[in-house]
Amino acid sequence: MKTINLFPLVGEFAENKDIARDIRLNQIIPILSKGEQIILNFSGVNSATQSFIHALISDLIRTYDTNLFDILLFKDCSTTVQEIINIVVDYMLERD
Amino acid sequence: MKLHIPNSAFIGNIDPFLRGINFSNPNELILTANENWISVHPIVLSLIAALGLPIEPAHIHCEKLTAKSAHYLERMGLFKFLGIDSGMNISEHESAGRFVPLTQIKNSDELSAFITEMIPLLHLEPIQTNSIRYVISELVRNVLEHAQSKNGAIVSAQYHTRSNMIRIGIADTGLGIKKTISRSHIVHTDLEAIRLALIPGITGTTSKEGGTEFNAGAGLFFTKSIATVNHDYFMIYSGTAMYKLLKSRIKKLNADPFNDRHSSAENYPYFQGTAVGIDISLNETQEFANLLSLIRTTYSQTVRDRKKARYKKRPQFI
Numbered sequence: 001m002k003t004i005n006l007f008p009l010v011g012e013f014a015e016n017k018d019i020a021r022d023i024r025l026n027q028i029i030p031i032l033s034k035g036e037q038i039i040l041n042f043s044g045v046n047s048a049t050q051s052f053i054h055a056l057i058s059d060l061i062r063t064y065d066t067n068l069f070d071i072l073l074f075k076d077c078s079t080t081v082q083e084i085i086n087i088v089v090d091y092m093l094e095r096d
Numbered sequence: 097m098k099l100h101i102p103n104s105a106f107i108g109n110i111d112p113f114l115r116g117i118n119f120s121n122p123n124e125l126i127l128t129a130n131e132n133w134i135s136v137h138p139i140v141l142s143l144i145a146a147l148g149l150p151i152e153p154a155h156i157h158c159e160k161l162t163a164k165s166a167h168y169l170e171r172m173g174l175f176k177f178l179g180i181d182s183g184m185n186i187s188e189h190e191s192a193g194r195f196v197p198l199t200q201i202k203n204s205d206e207l208s209a210f211i212t213e214m215i216p217l218l219h220l221e222p223i224q225t226n227s228i229r230y231v232i233s234e235l236v237r238n239v240l241e242h243a244q245s246k247n248g249a250i251v252s253a254q255y256h257t258r259s260n261m262i263r264i265g266i267a268d269t270g271l272g273i274k275k276t277i278s279r280s281h282i283v284h285t286d287l288e289a290i291r292l293a294l295i296p297g298i299t300g301t302t303s304k305e306g307g308t309e310f311n312a313g314a315g316l317f318f319t320k321s322i323a324t325v326n327h328d329y330f331m332i333y334s335g336t337a338m339y340k341l342l343k344s345r346i347k348k349l350n351a352d353p354f355n356d357r358h359s360s361a362e363n364y365p366y367f368q369g370t371a372v373g374i375d376i377s378l379n380e381t382q383e384f385a386n387l388l389s390l391i392r393t394t395y396s397q398t399v400r401d402r403k404k405a406r407y408k409k410r411p412q413f414i
Binding site: 011013015016017018021046047049050051054055058059062079080083084086087088090091092094095 | 296297306
């Protein structure tokens with residue numbers, strides 16, 4: 001199981017979508033492709049934008065559907081970050 | 097181009113200011129102002145700065161401003177931005193706790209740096225800054241990703257101590273909302289485009305539900321929702337249309353902006369670009385997580401409703 005610590009990459013307010021996409025493409029996808037589990041550690045990240053979380057995980061939901069949540073875990077999320085992740089998950093699962 | 101800065105132009109009473117803009121001769125800017133008093137929302141300054149930025153300073157003519165309160169324009173950096181001398185001699189106040197002067201943001205890294213540097217300037221509690229930085233991030237990223245504006249986004253903000261309110265204005269001279277939304281949706285008017293842009297899940301980058309891997313089409317809906325829940329003003333001006341969310345005691349979020357208490361019209365002078373203004377009352381600021389919970393409910397319902405509506409559409413055999 002691999003852990004990706006987000007705070008050093010995005011700071012306490014996660015809003016830079018370019019960084020979110022980089023994390024997804026260069027860190028998350030290569031690990032998931034090997035069949036390994038990932039922990040996204042949000043410790044220190046107080047808040048995020050919906051755009052950031054969308055750029056980070058929406059494409060993974062398209063690919064893995066709800067199976068994603070067996071292999072991608074969210075650690076130490078603030079209430080705000082949890083709400084935003086839930087919003088993105090909800091509309092991605094509702095879409096088709 | 098001719099612009100007259102009135103004695104008062106906030107979101108509630110901005111209509112005459114916008115209607116008075118003369119966009120003819122875009123290579124020249126003639127700026128006049130009320131002689132006695134000037135008190136305007138940052139969206140007015142952001143709009144003037146965005147319009148004036150591409151113009152050679154030699155072609156910008158500003159009459160001598162006599163209103164004592166015109167110093168506000170100097171402090172917000174308007175004349176520096178336009179490259180002209182205001183003729184005013186003022187001792188510039190430390191901006192901490194009062195305002196964020198006009199700032200040009202041209203890329204993602206500049207935006208991240210701006211948000212980091214701006215928040216301490218406002219000297220507010222963290223609970224109060226959540227909405228502010230959220231709104232600025234989403235609105236400026238919209239400009240950077242969709243507007244194709246050569247000069248990026250022009251941002252300014254002011255904190256009003258007496259009303260305990262922050263007012264934010266963001267403007268660009270890019271494609272405008274109609275052109276960006278038209279890439280993936282059929283729209284006939286600027287107002288129709290603004291309406292679609294405010295509905296969650298609709299983006300100019302795709303017609304697919306859920307957006308692309310990079311765009312969901314929810315930034316403006318979130319921003320409007322922040323204003324709705326806090327009972328504040330919010331407005332968008334693009335092309336010939338202006339949509340204004342009016343103050344209301346109702347907290348219910350609507351996916352369709354036309355179901356909110358609002359005013360709108362599409363007979364304004366044609367503005368090639370987009371200007372967005374929002375007031376955020378810090379007295380009314382909700383716990384951000386509560387707001388997100390409301391958004392979640394509305395957003396999911398909207399996607400479900402749109403899915404149902406899509407399946408109702410069938411081929412028309414004529």
